[in-house]
Amino acid sequence: MPRFERLLLTGAAGALGTELRRDLAGLARVMRLSDREPVSPAKAGEEVVRCDLADADGMLALTEDVDAVVHMGGVSRENTFANILESNIVGLYNLYEGCRKNGVGRVVFASSNHAIGFYPRTRTIDASVPHRPDSFYGVSKAFGEDLSRYYFDKYGIETVCLRIGSCFPEPVDRRMLATWLSYPDLARLVSRSLLAPQVGHMVVYGMSDNLEKLWDNTMASSLGYVPKDSAETYRERVEAATPVPDPRDPAVRFQGGGFTAAGHFED
Ligand SMILES: NC(=O)c1ccc[n+]([C@@H]2O[C@H](COP(=O)([O-])OP(=O)(O)OC[C@H]3O[C@@H](n4cnc5c(N)ncnc54)[C@H](O)[C@@H]3O)[C@@H](O)[C@H]2O)c1
Helix, strand or coil: CCEEEEEECCCCCCCCHHHHHHHHHEEEEEEEEEEEECCCCCCCEEEEECCCCCCCHHHHHCCCCCCCECCCCCCCCCCCCHHHHHHHHHHHHHHHHHHHHHHEEEEEEEEHHHHHHCCCCCCCCCCCCCCCCCCCCHHHHHHHHHHHHHHHHHHHCCCEEECEEEECCCCCCHHHHHHHECHHHHHHHHHHHHCCCCCCCCCCCCEECCCCEEEEEEHHHHCCCCCCCCCHHHHHHHHHHHHCCCCCCCHHHHHCCCCCCCCCCCC
16 A cells, blocks of 8 residues: 655666665655656656756656655766756755745655765764765765755754665675665665654664664664665675775775775866
8 A cells, every 4th residue: 555645756767766766666656756867667656757956947846746755866976066066956955945835745865974974984973973074975965964954944844864875786895894785775764764754854874784883873773774684794705805905095094985085076
């Protein structure tokens, strides 16, 4: 039995959007799928609307008659400031304005661990620490967490911000042994974020049940999120395939990994 009349999934042509399109299908009578890139044709119970997040009028129409939004759309790694500004800052503002004007009650926002990437790996942090972004990309996710808090405090739009670690089919480097989020656990976390009775404004980490942890994810448990996968399953294979890290390398010292060591994107 669908729990929503219509769910909007942005970034539906992307890696995580493609997974969630399939995994969230039973939750809504209609799943509205959107991206600026082509999305494969709508099946039963789906509608496809091509839209750029930077198009304010388009976003107003996109959020019409929607109960909740799963926002995966946006630039998903470091890029030029202009591109980040357009998709992740102006785009997010357009999304929340659409939600406000159309009375959408809840958003699940794909934030990122790169909003806190400059915390050292020796420290376990929870979701209440101040931002320490490691890139323009990370700054845009920190902005998204604050913008969504503003829209909750002022207009009551609920948001769960998911600080996603590394969401891939399997961990492929040593950092991911701590930061990995499996695709099935992503679907579990997004479902709980949509279905939990009251969430207000929350920030949680998107991580599987990994033995090695950078983050205390108690807040996610309060949503009813119970991860079922663990990066530990892959440890032997990952360690055999990757060199022993140099502990002085910033990419090893800080939680954001390679993003902390990379130079200015446009240089
Ligand atoms: N995959 C991960 O490990 C990971 C980690 C942390 C955060 N995230 C976040 O999760 C979300 C999904 O990640 P992904 O791996 O699927 O990325 P992806 O790049 O595969 O998908 C992002 C999608 O957003 C779309 N998009 C970008 N700018 C747009 C715009 N202006 N208008 C409309 N659509 C636009 C792209 O076309 C793309 O299809 C992103 O917001 C990303 O920042 C992902």
